[in-house]
Amino acid sequence: xxxxxxxxxxxxxxxxxxxxxxxxxxxxxxxxxxxxxxxxxxxxxxxxxxxxxxxxxxxxxxxxxxxxxxxxxxxxxxxxxxxxxxxxxxxxxxxxxxxxxxxxxxxxxxxxxxxxxxxxxxxxxxxxxxxxxxxxxxxxxxxxxxxxxxxxxxxxxxxxxxxxxxxxxxxxxxxxxxxxxxxxxxxxxxxxxxxxxxxxxxxxxxxxxxxxxxxxxxxxxxxxxxxxxxxxxxxxxxxxxxxxxxxxxxxxxxxxxxxxxxxxxxxxxxxxxxxxxxxxxxxx
Numbered sequence: 001x002x003x004x005x006x007x008x009x010x011x012x013x014x015x016x017x018x019x020x021x022x023x024x025x026x027x028x029x030x031x032x033x034x035x036x037x038x039x040x041x042x043x044x045x046x047x048x049x050x051x052x053x054x055x056x057x058x059x060x061x062x063x064x065x066x067x068x069x070x071x072x073x074x075x076x077x078x079x080x081x082x083x084x085x086x087x088x089x090x091x092x093x094x095x096x097x098x099x100x101x102x103x104x105x106x107x108x109x110x111x112x113x114x115x116x117x118x119x120x121x122x123x124x125x126x127x128x129x130x131x132x133x134x135x136x137x138x139x140x141x142x143x144x145x146x147x148x149x150x151x152x153x154x155x156x157x158x159x160x161x162x163x164x165x166x167x168x169x170x171x172x173x174x175x176x177x178x179x180x181x182x183x184x185x186x187x188x189x190x191x192x193x194x195x196x197x198x199x200x201x202x203x204x205x206x207x208x209x210x211x212x213x214x215x216x217x218x219x220x221x222x223x224x225x226x227x228x229x230x231x232x233x234x235x236x237x238x239x240x241x242x243x244x245x246x247x248x249x250x251x252x253x254x255x256x257x258x259x260x261x262x263x264x265x266x267x268x269x270x271x272x273x274x275x276x277x278x279x280x281x282x283x284x
Contacts (some may be wrong), residue, residue: 002171004164005046007249008039009179012057012129013196013271014084015199018046025199035266036277040137042280043176047058049123050141050173051094051134052102052164056181056241057126058146064160066104067116067144068099072123091130095141098173102143105170106163111156113163118182126180140176145250147181148241152159155246161251164245176251179245183211184237188273203273211275218262227256240274253281260284 019029039275043051057080058065059214060131096117103115121182122210134140142219145164149157155210184207188198210233217226227250234243250258257280266278 001173002168002173004168004175004177004262005228005250006039006043007177007179007253007283009181009246009249009277009281010036010039010130011182011266011271011278011281012126012180012277013182014081014125014129015271016129016133017085018090028037028200031032031266031269032139032278036133036182037137038265039176039278039280040134043140047174048138048176050098050143051176051178052098052143052145052168053127053130053178053180054145054147055124055126056147056245058144060146060152061150062115064149064152064156065146066099066103066115066190067121067123068094068096068103068112068249069117069119069121070094070096072142072279074122074123076125076128078125083131085125088132089126089130092124092131092135093141095143095173098167098171099143101167101171102145102160102163103258105166105172106160109159109163111159111163113160130178130180135152145248147179147245149244154234154244154247157247158255161248161253164248165252169252174272179248179249181240181245183214183239183241183275183277185240186206186238189192193272198234199273200270201273202270202275204237207275208270210237213267215264215277215279219264221259221261223250223258224256249281253283258284
């Protein structure tokens, strides 16, 4: 019988890659990199063989979609930030059976979901950046789930999260579940970016304060209250991908029945106007 052994909310900012290159960002994102490594080390200790990543950089407009290919390899250049992520090599084994099972369980629960086995369907950097760093500590199979959901409800994403758990428990996989996305996500307007040292600052003090309040709630285990504010938080603080990754995470963990106290493994930091962190959600 399979199980989700660990869950996490993770940053995937491109400046993590730039932090290891010569230039003005060198060394500046080491705490975020260390957070990914720590999550992977703990997943390894718990026997995880697969990481399921809910990716807020994969945009979808109808249905839910899962990249369940058997292998992902090549060179990745970001369409969004080709000056930040270019020619990044990747090579990861997939877990097609688990991806298919998640899609089947979600569809049977009333949320139309498709799993795809296509060599030409590329992973987005919300999947590839965490794998780039986590893979140094622990190499895992991967299933990528689209979580930039433009015409979907949080309730549907909750069902997808429940389907993740159902499928995992019916499998022989031990899974690290990652919600890959920021907290608030109001990127600086282009004309204001340079003047505000945008790479290292937040665009809204309101967003910062709400982000910090959310982290406090997570660390206290007050998830039921957080879920009541999730729709407004996602809207008014511009949550990345409308925070469907987070809804999927909570669906898999039991939604408002989840009470564990989270652990922040990367202190909160601003990036390009957004609020970022790495947080471990212990699995009961």
